[in-house]
Amino acid sequence: xxxxxxxxxxxxxxxxxxxxxxxxxxxxxxxxxxxxxxxxxxxxxxxxxxxxxxxxxxxxxxxxxxxxxxxxxxxxxxxxxxxxxxxxxxxxxxxxxxxxxxxxxxxxxxxxxxxxxxxxxxxxxxxxxxxxxxxxxxxxxxxxxxxxxxxxxxxxxxxxxxxxxxxxxxxxxxxxxxxxxxxxxxxxxxxxxxxxxxxxxxxxxxxxxxxxxxxxxxxxxxxxxxxxxxxxxxxxxxxxxxxxxxxxxxxxxxxxxxxxxxxxxxxxxxxxxxxxxxxxxxxxxxxxxxxxxxxxxxxxxxxxxxxxxxxxxxxxxxxxxxxxxxxxxxxxxxxxxxxxxxxxxxxxxxxxxxxxxxxxxxxxxxxxxxxxxxxxxxxxxxxxxxxxxxxxxxxxxxxxxxxxxxxxxxxxxxxxxxxxxxxxxxxxxxxxxxxxxxxxxxxxxxxxxxxxxxxxxxxxxxxxxxxxxxxxxxxxxxxxxxxxxxxxxxxxxxxxxxxxxxxxxxxxxxxxxxxxxxxxxxxxxxxxxxxxxxxxxxxxxxxxxxxxxxxxxxxxxxxxxxxxxxxxxxxxxxxxxxxxxxxxxxxxxxxxxxxxxxxxxxx
Numbered sequence: 001x002x003x004x005x006x007x008x009x010x011x012x013x014x015x016x017x018x019x020x021x022x023x024x025x026x027x028x029x030x031x032x033x034x035x036x037x038x039x040x041x042x043x044x045x046x047x048x049x050x051x052x053x054x055x056x057x058x059x060x061x062x063x064x065x066x067x068x069x070x071x072x073x074x075x076x077x078x079x080x081x082x083x084x085x086x087x088x089x090x091x092x093x094x095x096x097x098x099x100x101x102x103x104x105x106x107x108x109x110x111x112x113x114x115x116x117x118x119x120x121x122x123x124x125x126x127x128x129x130x131x132x133x134x135x136x137x138x139x140x141x142x143x144x145x146x147x148x149x150x151x152x153x154x155x156x157x158x159x160x161x162x163x164x165x166x167x168x169x170x171x172x173x174x175x176x177x178x179x180x181x182x183x184x185x186x187x188x189x190x191x192x193x194x195x196x197x198x199x200x201x202x203x204x205x206x207x208x209x210x211x212x213x214x215x216x217x218x219x220x221x222x223x224x225x226x227x228x229x230x231x232x233x234x235x236x237x238x239x240x241x242x243x244x245x246x247x248x249x250x251x252x253x254x255x256x257x258x259x260x261x262x263x264x265x266x267x268x269x270x271x272x273x274x275x276x277x278x279x280x281x282x283x284x285x286x287x288x289x290x291x292x293x294x295x296x297x298x299x300x301x302x303x304x305x306x307x308x309x310x311x312x313x314x315x316x317x318x319x320x321x322x323x324x325x326x327x328x329x330x331x332x333x334x335x336x337x338x339x340x341x342x343x344x345x346x347x348x349x350x351x352x353x354x355x356x357x358x359x360x361x362x363x364x365x366x367x368x369x370x371x372x373x374x375x376x377x378x379x380x381x382x383x384x385x386x387x388x389x390x391x392x393x394x395x396x397x398x399x400x401x402x403x404x405x406x407x408x409x410x411x412x413x414x415x416x417x418x419x420x421x422x423x424x425x426x427x428x429x430x431x432x433x434x435x436x437x438x439x440x441x442x443x444x445x446x447x448x449x450x451x452x453x454x455x456x457x458x459x460x461x462x463x464x465x466x467x468x469x470x471x472x473x474x475x476x477x478x479x480x481x482x483x484x485x486x487x488x489x490x491x492x493x494x495x496x497x498x499x500x501x502x503x504x505x506x507x508x509x510x511x512x513x514x515x516x517x518x519x520x521x522x523x524x525x526x527x528x529x530x531x532x533x534x535x536x537x538x539x540x541x542x543x544x545x546x547x548x549x550x551x552x553x554x555x556x557x558x559x560x561x562x563x564x565x566x567x568x569x570x571x572x573x574x575x576x577x578x579x580x581x582x583x584x585x586x587x588x589x590x591x592x593x594x595x596x597x598x599x600x601x602x603x
Contacts, residue, residue: 001319001430003083004334004338004339004431004435005115005337005338006339006431006433007338007339007340008427009057009058009060009061009341009427010061010062011058011060011062011063012060012286013286013304013305013306013391014218014304015185015186015304016090017058017060017062017064017090017182018090018091018092018178018181018182019053019065019066019067019069019090019091019092019185020049020064020065020066020067020092020093020094020095020174020178020290020386021066021068021069021086021089021091021093021095021096022045022047022048022066022067022081022093022094022095022097023043023045023069023073023082023096023097023098023107023109023149023442023490023595024042024044024071024072024073024096024097025041025067025072025073025074025093025096025098025102025107025131026038026072026073026074026100026102026107026518027100027101027102027103027126028074028075028102028103028106029075030467031351031378034072034074034573037072037099037100037126037413038072038493039082039126040157041072041098041099042068042072042098042388043315043377044097044099044119044121044160045068045069045097045158046068047065047117047160047161047162047493048066048095048097048170049068050570051162051167051170051171052064052066052170052171053065053066054126054461055171056171056174056175056178057365057425057427058178058182058364058559059182059341059361059362059363059364060067060428061341061365061425061427064174064178065309065370065469065476067085067086067089067091068080068351068508069082069085069086069561070085070218071395071476071564072197072230073107073147074078074102074103074105074107074108075103075107075290076106076107077105077111079108079110079195079368080235081318081531082509083109083442084566085106090179091114091178092114092115092116092182093115093116093117093174093177093178093180093181093189094109094111094114094115094116094117094179094185095117095118095119095170096108096116096117096118096135096224097118097119097121097178097212097583098118098119098120098121098128098131098132099121099125099126099128100121100126100127100128100131100347101126101127101128101130102131102134102135102264103139104131104134104138105135105138107135107488108135108138108144108146109144109146110142110144111512112143112144113184113213113306113600114598115173115176115177115180115181116139116144116146116147116176117137117146117148117149117169117173118132118135118139118146118147118148118149118481119149119166119169119170119172120132120133120148120149120150121151121152121155122150122151122152122153122154123154123155123156123157123159124154127155127499128215129150129205129443132148132149132150132182134139135143135404136148136252136330136575137224137280139574139575139576140147140575140576140579142559142597144322144575145245145555145573145575145576145577145592146575147169147173147552147573147574148574149166149169149170149238149522150166150174150557150574151163151165152165153291155589159169160266163441167514172548172552172554172572173572174557175297175338175363175549175552175553176549176552176553176555177556178361178362178416178555178571179359179362179363180213180553180554180599181322181554182306182362183212183214183306183309183358183598184212184213184214184219184551185214186214186215186216186304186305186306186310187216187217187303187305187306188203188216188217188305188306188307188309188351188354188355189206189216189217189219189230189284189303189305189307189308190216190217190218190219190222190309190349190351190504191219191221191223191224191281191284191307191308191309191310191311191349192220192306192310192312192316192541193308193311194311194349195219195311195312195313195314195348195349195350195490196314196348196526198348198349198350198370198490198536198537199475200310200348200349200350200351200352200536200553201309201311201348201349201350201351203216203218203349203351204479207480207481208476209600210599210600210601211480211558211598211599211600211601212557212600213479213599214306214393217303217305219284219303221310221311221312221316221425222294223317224280224281224284225275225286225320227276227278227280227299228273228276228281232280232291232294232296233279233283233291233300234279234288234290234291234294234302237290237307238275238276239280240336240484241275241278241279241336241584242272242275244335244336245336245506246437247541248435249268249441249443249477250437250438250439250441250442250443251442251443251444252390252442252444252459252508254267254443254444254445254573255444255445255447255506255507256445256447256448256449256528257429258322258400260448260449261445262445262449262454263341265553266454267445267454268395270321270453270455271325271440271443271452272320272507273320274323274324274325274326274455274456275319275325276323277321277323277325277326278326278329278335281308281310281323281326281330281345282330282343282449283299283300283302283448284302284303284305284308284440285305285343285345286300286302286304286305286309287301287302287304288300288302294364305537306362307345307354307355307357307358308343308344308345308346308354309345309346309348309349309351309354310323310326310327310345310346310347310348310349311348311349311585312347312348312349312405313348313450313451315452317450317451317452317453317455318452318453319452319453320406321446321453321454321455321456322404322446322451322452322453322455322457323347323405323454323455324347324404324405324446325344325443325455325456326345327336327345327346327347327370327405327406328363328405328406328407328408328409328457329342329406330342330343330345330406330459330488331344331345331357331370331406331408331427332367332406332408332409332410333365333366333367333410333424333426333434334409334426334429334434334439335436337428337432338427339426339434340426341426342361342362342366342367342368342408342410342426344357344358345406346370346406346597347370347403347404347405347406348538350370350536350538352472352473352474352536352538353472353536353538353539354474355473355531356471356472356473356483356539356540357370357406357540357542359471359540359550360469360471360542360546361555362541362542362546362551363546363550363553363598364425364542364543364546365425365426365427366410366423366424366425366542366543366544367408367409367410367411367423367426368406368408368539368541368542369401369406369411369462369468369512369539369540369541370403370405370406370407370409370538370539371401371402371403371407371512371537371538371539371541372401372402372403372537372538372539373401373470373531373534373536373538374399374400374401374402374403374505375399375505376397376398376399376400376527376528376531377397377398377399377400378528379396379399380394381397381399382397382497382501385456385500385501385504386497386501388493388494388573389499393464393489393515394491394493394513394515394524396515396518396527396530397515397526397527398491398494398513398514398515398527399513399514399515399516399527399531400403400501400505400513400514400529401470401511401512401514401539401541402453402505402506402509402510402511402512403509403538404446404450404451404457404506404508404509406518407458407510407512408423408459409437409438409439409441409458410423410424411423411460411462411510411512411541412434412436412437412441412460412462412463412486413462413466413490414436414439414440414462415429415430415433416433416439420465421463421465421466421526422466422543423466427583432457432591439504440460441458441459441460441510442458442459442538443456443457443458443459444456444457444458444459444507444508445508445510446458446479447506448505455595457508458508458509458510459507459508459509459510459511460511461492461498461510461511461512461513462510462511462512462513463490463492464489464490464491464492464513465489465490465491465492466486466489466490467488467489467543467544467545468483468487468488468490468512468514468541468542468543468544469486469487469541469544469546469547469550470485470486470488470514470516470539470540470541470544471479471483471484471485471486471539471541471542471550472484472534472535472536472538472539472540473559474536480559480561480598481559482486482535482536482560482561482562483528483532483550483554483560483561483562484533484561484562484564485547485560485561485563485564485565485566486515486516486517486524486530486534486539486547486563486564486565487516487517487545487546487547487549487564487565487566488515488516488565489514489515489517490512490513490514490515491514491515492512492513495512497513498513507566511521512541514541515527516530516565517565519565519566522563522567523563533563535563547564547565547566547570548566548570548571548572551564551566551571551572551573551575551582552572554575555573555574555589555592555593556574556599557598557599558592558593558596558597558598558599558601559593560589560590560592560593561589561591562586568585571585573589573592576592576596577589577592579587579592580592580595
């Protein structure tokens, strides 16, 4: 049993965590009007800050901080003073609040790179809703899209509570805005190049720069082997990691035919090599001051990478152990160091799927699943192969999600809330839950016909009954990036049925059986059409139904969503999107994103 310690939340990357700026705007007319509104307006700002700080954390576990303007904002000079304070405080997104009329163009947030929302109080004593409409029109006219928040029910002027519908919108915007601000200035570390012709691993720096505000760092995979060969890793930590792995990672059956099985010595070499790769890729991403103590000052710096990808196949895996153990452990919420933030690493250097994993992680703080969208199993095919008749949620068939690489061990479903399987942020996971994730996972020597250099892969099945969201970012020539989203549920099958289906693919890889929610429209008429319309061979899977948050995040980045099954009432985009059509919302999204262009495209 591992004595898991809980690592305190920390920022592993250069740059402070973005704060949320609260802008209390007010009617600037002195002599009775402004004075009567000061207390109410500042109370709104404090209520919003209290809501956000109590209900949000950054993905690294640190608390989200809010910065409130020094006073109410009634004229442009006060707007400028607020902007200067926010600049010094490291604010990454803003929420403007008001219960009254204000001078729109003088009081609005004019920073073109700052995600922004406005809450106009729905009360009859003063026209907060009128200001909301006016300032949103100004934002739209100036090409500075903002999210508009307006409560359904009228409140009394003295009511300082935040209605449930308003709170939901504030949190939805804030989660998306914090994700956008967190990515800005960070790196995607491309380790290697294109893997087996997979388009997602043909890295496009322009996409990262203009849409995400990130840079792409490129290094050859030889840097990993160089660091192994020259001992550029923490030797003491490696001994700790090896002892932990030997005690906690259960080795299972070798599924290779006898004539292709590697010797025990080569398997052991691959085991140790894979652990060194795990440490080295982490160090390449976020740095390691311990390397400087050993004389490797340059290597100690890292690449300030918030996400990475490892090419692996084929040039690496034909000779060296594959990246399965490295990717699996790094993407998990715990290892020999204890419970800690997952590190986002995409297998086969599929950067577009890595971005999907990053989106999901930043919105939820949880570990992510990377999978091949491998197979649609129809009810007829399942019955023909196994004799079993599908029912309940699986009655229309399901998708087999499976990949050798970075399915986090969190996906074993051994974390629980109210007796139900979940994936938690690392700061909520108990040591016992982490241990159970290890206990139900077996590690198998990699299939040699795929990976001549060997390696170690995981085997487990995700339990049924977990709400999950699968997403995929694709690049389209002439259009740019587009996002697709499928909310749904994991399912379980009888043991003999699962074994039969697993054996037809690869029994040494982790499996998730997934059924998307069907709407009867578009790609979601049935499960087959979800698979048929999926834009690539991979999907990023996050715990929870987070499709609405992904749509808000995509709108902030100006990435249209071309396929989703999120209910209309949950969708929240900037108010400017209404000007591009209110009946065909999907088409309006494309037109708005094209019109405004990528968030960082002009800078």
